[in-house]
Amino acid sequence: MIHNRRGGAVIKLILFLLPFVLVFSIIWLRSSITALEYQLGQLQLQKIRLINEKSELIAKRAELTSVRKVEVLASKRIGLGYTDRTRVFYVKEVAPPVPYTASLNNQER
Secondary structure, eight states: OOOOHHHHHHHHHHHHHHHHHHHHHHHHHHHHHHHHHHHHHHHHHHHHHHHHHHHHHHHHHHHHTOHHHHHHHIIIIIOOOOOOSTTOOOOOOOOOOOOOOOOSOOOOO
């Protein structure tokens, strides 16, 4: 049997470097997972802040569009108010005006 010395040296080199590569890979994976967990925690805190901000904005919108608030603003700023029964005007509907016709034939003399 013929043994190739070069092939044996390559296998020994691979077997020597393999544990270092595996340890480095494991350390790299663990640090990547830790970084992702940190980012996930930051995103969860941001989600909680945004949910709180959303509920505050919904409450502000409800306050600004409440009927009582609109009524107060309309009466103070614009001067609107409820009408009196004595100050109500009823407008009757009349027929719209018809167009005038002009003719040269004067049949009604």
